[in-house]
Amino acid sequence: MTEGDGQGNGQEQAGGEGPVAVELTKKDFTSDQEPRWCPGCGDYAILSTVQGFLPDLGVPPWKMVWVAGIGCSGRFAYYVDTYGVHGIHGRAPALATGIATARPELSVWVATGDGDALSIGGNHLIHSLRRNVDIKILLFNNQIYGLTKGQYSPTSPEGKVTKSTPFGSLDHPFNPVALALGAEASFVARTIDNDRQHFSAVLRAAASHRGAAFIEIYQNCNVFNDGAFAAVRDKQAGAQKNQIRLEHGQPIRFGEQGEKGVTMNPDGTLSIVDVGEVGEDRLLVHDAHRPEPSLAFALAHLAEQPVGPTPIGIFRQVSRPVYGEAMDRQIADAQEKLGQGDLAKLLHSGDTWSVE
């Protein structure tokens, strides 16, 4: 099968019962708990976009689970009126793996932060990606530890001055998209908290992807790291000209009038060029479905930090066996081959003897 037409992540089930009886609305995905983020936090925009998107998905709230770790991002789970677990720090992907593997028919979503997913939770993240567990991971990347009041994170740029690094951080940051690609992820995307339309499109693609979907969201923490993504997020800062919007099958161009583009050099390196100079047909055509992840990887490294032209959109989207489904298949096969388990038979299997 080709991507996109997948009906993974809870939709079969929902579909299985025919179109959901009641028309779903944003209200159906809004809990009675009042959000407690700082005024102006990018998390509000994320919540509103997600709650606005979920009804389109056609999965009723009772077939959906939101799992979150600890962090400002972690509060997300309380605000979406579905089933939800607010776990412990960094373990959301593991917890969600348990849910998605036990109940492959559920739609399972993870809300996590750059510290939660990439610092303490890095191991669970990369393992859930390589296994292609059917979970959709939303990484709220604000390049800072918000809830603990402002220490640098694994995505903060080198030299970052924070509460824990008054002389500047020494850590070379992760490139979350590159890390996910190195971890065999089958779906990798990047979007921006305040770009409702782009964000929604990415969510839609992720939801229909069969297996693990990793979405990095540039999220502004206006209290501890305001403006970290200004170059690609704020109109005044010229976001338009810096957003390189990747579209599968389309030549990669950007800028106010698409005057800029990306080309691949004979040695495989990428360059940013003036479309006028090189001509449209020399532009690199984005291929998110390419089985081999090197192109996506190269695009991920086009910008190490979102301070200039930066790709957003779907870097990679390929088809791989889905973990939970595969496990169900093994069970079905075993039951077919060995028959439904019979406890008495099991206890009496092998060498036994009787005493009258």
Added chain:
Amino acid sequence: MTEGDGQGNGQEQAGGEGPVAVELTKKDFTSDQEPRWCPGCGDYAILSTVQGFLPDLGVPPWKMVWVAGIGCSGRFAYYVDTYGVHGIHGRAPALATGIATARPELSVWVATGDGDALSIGGNHLIHSLRRNVDIKILLFNNQIYGLTKGQYSPTSPEGKVTKSTPFGSLDHPFNPVALALGAEASFVARTIDNDRQHFSAVLRAAASHRGAAFIEIYQNCNVFNDGAFAAVRDKQAGAQKNQIRLEHGQPIRFGEQGEKGVTMNPDGTLSIVDVGEVGEDRLLVHDAHRPEPSLAFALAHLAEQPVGPTPIGIFRQVSRPVYGEAMDRQIADAQEKLGQGDLAKLLHSGDTWSVE
């Protein structure tokens, strides 16, 4: 500076005192503990190659530390007659980071396994690589859990039948080289336990690299996973024709008489070709020093499993600030700016008052 000529990893110190007085021999790096691996285990070959190489390094045993995790590989630390710590499962990179950051002048080495480093220890591995801590990591990859008697590991191929997966494993494996590259590693290489010469050359390059060096070693576990690497390891299995030996600056060719080669297509994908057909000058020239890791990443994906033509050697070797040194510099700067810390001054700083 360019790579290779770096004098990192304990050599300054050693050098600092002029050439080490006594000529070092293999004996100086051989402890009194008798190795306890299974007869025929690839670990013996690794130990012997390492002990044979270390004397050339010019670092005296008392300035070297070997850190190991738990696993058959973990026993390594007991057999090299240097300072050593056999830590707990998966944490060797973190323990070694503490040592290398506290004492940048020491030569710090890590011996770990595919379960130790990639399963439970995955997070510490990727973080030590991104930080570029000055440690040399030897990953004994036997695609199995040896010490616990034969469960599959994160590098075992899909469908692997083991004690814990009688119906075959469902996990899609990591590609250790690709994972390391995705984690911003500055030095990434692959070698083979029984190829003393190639292995020694890789060790030499790693030792002189300033920062974290990651070396994947194909290691045969003849008890629980015999022959997993036969295609690239055993002469009878035609190892010669499957080893793609990467050499910086050289066109990539392989085969008994180098009749095969690797080319890059316009779309950035790689192909294996007959040199005769395409001609030598069309071959891809390996560039391990390229700042951008995509070429190394593409080469890592040339073979997902070592069952056919598989690249070995140094995939990537670039220069980045070294973590421990950077921290020392910050301390030196602080002392220069603020003066050597004075405890009494600190206690009396800010608002104080006196009572007569």
Added chain:
Amino acid sequence: MVTKHVEQKDHVVVRFAGDSGDGMQLTGDRFTTATAMLGNDLATLPDFPAEIRAPAGTLHGVSAFQIHFSSDDILTPGDHPTVLVAMNPAALKTNLADLVRGGTVIANEDGFTDRNLEKAGYPANPLEDGSLDDYQVFAVPMTSLTVRATEGIEGITKKEAERSKNFFALGLVSWMYGRPTDVTLRWIDKKFGTKPAIRDANTAAFKAGYNFGETTEIFAVHYEVKAAPAAPGTYRNVSGATALAWGLIAASARSGLPLFYASYPITPASDLLHELSRHKNFGVRTFQAEDEIAAANMALGAAFSGHLGVTGTSGPGMDLKEETIGLAVALELPMVIVDVQRAGPSTGMPTKTEAADLLMAMYGRHGESPLPIVAAYTPANCFDAAIEAVRIAVKYRTPVILLSETFLANSSEPWRLPDVADLPAIEPNFAAGPNADGQFLPYLRDENLARPWAPPGTEGLEHRIGGLEKEAESTGNISYDALNHEKATLLRAAKVAKIAEETPELAVDDPDGDAELLVLGWGSTYGTIQDAARRARGAGYRVATAHLFHMNPLPRNIGEVLRSYPKVLIPELNMGQLLKIVRAEFLVAAEGFHKVQGVPIFSEELEHEITRRLS
């Protein structure tokens, strides 16, 4: 054909010892099965080295298997072997000290080469230098006899033939104790059916060993050990590891909850993962996680999803799971955590037994996070313990820690198979709908203080729970209210304490009701305690015994019981952990007897501790 004299014996302790490569564990297993089939009561004690396959002939490479079998019911694998089968000098060296004086040594003469003698540190050959004069020694050239016996077998190399020597030993000892041969021969057929050459070699070696005893003069007598009296029923021999795994499957079957077992391999808990992964046809999902933290979280996620979430590990893995177990305490979801204890601290001695994780199970998490604890006390009892742990977890919506031990997991005993219908039924009682006029309150508690379990999938029951403190009795919404936190803390404790209202009272075995000393135990010390008490009573001492199955909460009558005896002795394979709990709780001057040597307590050791307190 010499005629052999037959002697009756009621107790025999045989230990098979050889190189890790010699297949001693297999030999022991086979001998055990034959013995079980004969109806003897038995207990076994496997003892293998940490190394996978240490270099041949070395002292640290020795692997041993001990079996105690009898015509009465017995309780332990025996303090000292009466017969030692030594396949090489290292095996003799490392095991001789345990042999009873005057005991029997059956040595593989061919294994006593100069090279092996040297590796074992023998200046001279002990089979010849008279150093074994205190023992009855039979030197048998097992290797060469095996090779001879296998001559002419199609496609068998000499090396392979030699590897069959353990079957020669098995045959010989089977003859000595009149074990049935058919069981073993059938097994060989089945096991090596696909490798005819090997099958034939093993068969030939086994028969050769058996006939060697029968025909040669060397052995004048052989022994008969009659079947032990046993209740009517069907029996099998079972190890603690298998019993525990099957107990989880049984609990799954009885509750209708699909079993989800997430684990990260670790000795000695890995066997649970191995055994469970073979039974997918029971709907069992086994998940080899990236680490113990992930395994615990996966099991918890499965529990949230309405599955029977179980995770298993040993000491080091328990340390790592504690934070997640604390979350489970806060979420109040059913979950079972199996800890197969091994010798610590830290990596310790991974293949050796100990029972020193009790206090960690009680207090290993930050804050006040109480949970129920069940401890298995015999190999077969691991089956019941697993079911009981699940029953409590599901009924009270709480994580339960199930304690086993290396010794229990590896040891085996005859098990009278229960009737499946008699196993306790377990009711998941999922929330079906709103529980408070039209509304669903996830923390509205029932008479057991348990909250509703509402897995995803039911319309109207959508709810969100987490590790932050929650309103304690209805909504479960995040609450920072001071008094609510205290209430929640007390409720979590009360719920666990309440379990004691339904668990059985502590039963005391005090034959004449006049005992001066109560021996209170838990875990694998059960057999030793029963055996030692028996011996002490035999010697005229007045001793009572009681054994704990529920470690938390303790049986409701334990205080009474403890106070009703002038002296209380608590033997433990740790430095006194139950002792601390009991003293703190009941202020009784109980004393402890502690052994931390990586092996079980011997009956004679405990007997001495009992008698010296009563003399």
Added chain:
Amino acid sequence: MVTKHVEQKDHVVVRFAGDSGDGMQLTGDRFTTATAMLGNDLATLPDFPAEIRAPAGTLHGVSAFQIHFSSDDILTPGDHPTVLVAMNPAALKTNLADLVRGGTVIANEDGFTDRNLEKAGYPANPLEDGSLDDYQVFAVPMTSLTVRATEGIEGITKKEAERSKNFFALGLVSWMYGRPTDVTLRWIDKKFGTKPAIRDANTAAFKAGYNFGETTEIFAVHYEVKAAPAAPGTYRNVSGATALAWGLIAASARSGLPLFYASYPITPASDLLHELSRHKNFGVRTFQAEDEIAAANMALGAAFSGHLGVTGTSGPGMDLKEETIGLAVALELPMVIVDVQRAGPSTGMPTKTEAADLLMAMYGRHGESPLPIVAAYTPANCFDAAIEAVRIAVKYRTPVILLSETFLANSSEPWRLPDVADLPAIEPNFAAGPNADGQFLPYLRDENLARPWAPPGTEGLEHRIGGLEKEAESTGNISYDALNHEKATLLRAAKVAKIAEETPELAVDDPDGDAELLVLGWGSTYGTIQDAARRARGAGYRVATAHLFHMNPLPRNIGEVLRSYPKVLIPELNMGQLLKIVRAEFLVAAEGFHKVQGVPIFSEELEHEITRRLS
């Protein structure tokens, strides 16, 4: 110009309360410094919400700071404020209940808008509807007065001006209690020097508040609180967090061991990382690790390298470090683990205080892995506790757990600065060379049972250590020997127990030596216990007190002490953890008083517990 009447007071408890955005913590800090400079004795209790900046005006967004200051020496931040400064309705609503009946309310009238009243759930304005008649209410339009006062300041927006209103409040209360203004004004200059507009606005607001009290009729009286008697010396005000961080720096300076602090951020332990990271010029290496497990391993690696390895965290992080701490116990390397306890279980209430990690510190690791534990008991005492933890760790080559608490970390008190020369010297005593005729034996123990510490770099001392059981007294080579394991287990325990031989005996405060009840405490309950005992004695009850600093091993005379009192009461911010330890160890019928509400025990609560036991 009205003349104001001055009244003497010896105790005042002021609580500043407002939005998280209103800067109440800063206001409290400034008021505290001025009060300290005046020589009053004081204790503070900050209380902030879990949210970073909850929406303005909401109840859960309220942040408060309480200070108790006096002309005598005092021990607690006070049970109930006598003065409440409320910047908005939510602040009034959430704090009024704590105010003493008849107490003073100073409200920012401008904050009581309809919108804010509604958010706080007030049907009507409490400042007007007479609901506050039992209190002395001063409604002051702080916001508008501040805006007026800042008019004409170059480049200040109205919004910025309004933000200065907390300085108006500070000025007003400073006037009410005759606090010096220069300290505050100097601080404003320094702090906002780079932002002149803000500086001037804050200065103007502060002065306006001060003058408002001075000039308007509203306030008829103001108060004087005389300096408290204090021993000669130089003093500063210090929080537990700062004191602990400085204690580690001091220990580093006194031992010559470079400090290596590895930590993963977590409330309330993060402040240690923040403070230490500012002092790199002391050679302090601070490392923000990827998680707590890594942090512990990095600190351990640094310890192996000859540095002072320290890691700090709170409950959830402690769970994760346990396995590594167990390794440190096996490696016998000096290391300090700081646990700033917070309210659990699980994520619990991260900003609230509790002391429920004691049993985890004792038993949180698998197997038998004992280690020393030190618990700080006042903010300033955190300094000494840090030094003592390091001293023990280095001398005995062992990990030491140092327990602090959220309340201790955030609270502050005047601290008489020690003379650096008087601080205990700490001798690393690194191994200089071979210790057994030419050979180096890493586990050859000294008279304290401590092993040699031989960091890399010294020729001839190369050695390898690990978590597997080791030969216990010399080589430290891997050993599976049964008796060695027991010996090693006993040695590890004996080494820790031995520390009690040199630590001070438990001091008892029993004024007339005739007390009928001993109150035994540990941790932050110190102040409350002293205060409550004082009150009870004042009421004629005979009460003795004793407070623990060393939690493991306990002082060598504690058994004696406990047995010498007919009644023992142990108040704890948990469900009775020290209580369990003491009862198990000494079989004394001690009783507990438990409070788990995320706040300290109040003196009146404890006084009641004492007196009801003596009536």
